[in-house]
Amino acid sequence: MNLTEIEGRIAVLRENLRELIEQAAAFSGAADEELYSQRIAQQQAKLELSTQQRDRYFNKKRDSGRKLVGSGPSPATRIKVGMAAF
Numbered sequence: 001m002n003l004t005e006i007e008g009r010i011a012v013l014r015e016n017l018r019e020l021i022e023q024a025a026a027f028s029g030a031a032d033e034e035l036y037s038q039r040i041a042q043q044q045a046k047l048e049l050s051t052q053q054r055d056r057y058f059n060k061k062r063d064s065g066r067k068l069v070g071s072g073p074s075p076a077t078r079i080k081v082g083m084a085a086f
Contacts, residue, residue, distance in 0.1 A: 006054045013047040 020043060024036035 001053070003054070003057055006050060006057060009050045010047065010054065013043055013050060017043045017047065 017040060020036060020040050024033065024040065027033075027036070
C-alpha cells in the first residue's frame with residue numbers, strides 16, 4: 001500500500017469516527033450506547049493501525065535516505081586511498 005492509499009484510509013476512518021460520535025450523541029439508551037461504543041472502538045483501532053503503518057512508511061523512507069547519504073567511505077578517505085595508489 002502506498003502513502004496516498006494510507007492517507008486516504010486515515011481520512012475515511014476519521015470521518016467515520018466523527019459520524020459515529022455524532023450519531024451516538026443523538027441517540028440514547030443502553031443498547032445504543034453499547035453498540036456505538038463498540039463501533040467507535042473498532043474505528044479507533046483501525047485508525048491507530050493505519051497511523052502506525054503511515055509512520056512506518058515515513059520511518060522507512062527516512063532511514064533509507066540516511067543510508068544513501070552515509071553509505072561508503074567519506075570523500076577524504078577516498079582521496080587518501082587514491083593518492084596512496086599512485
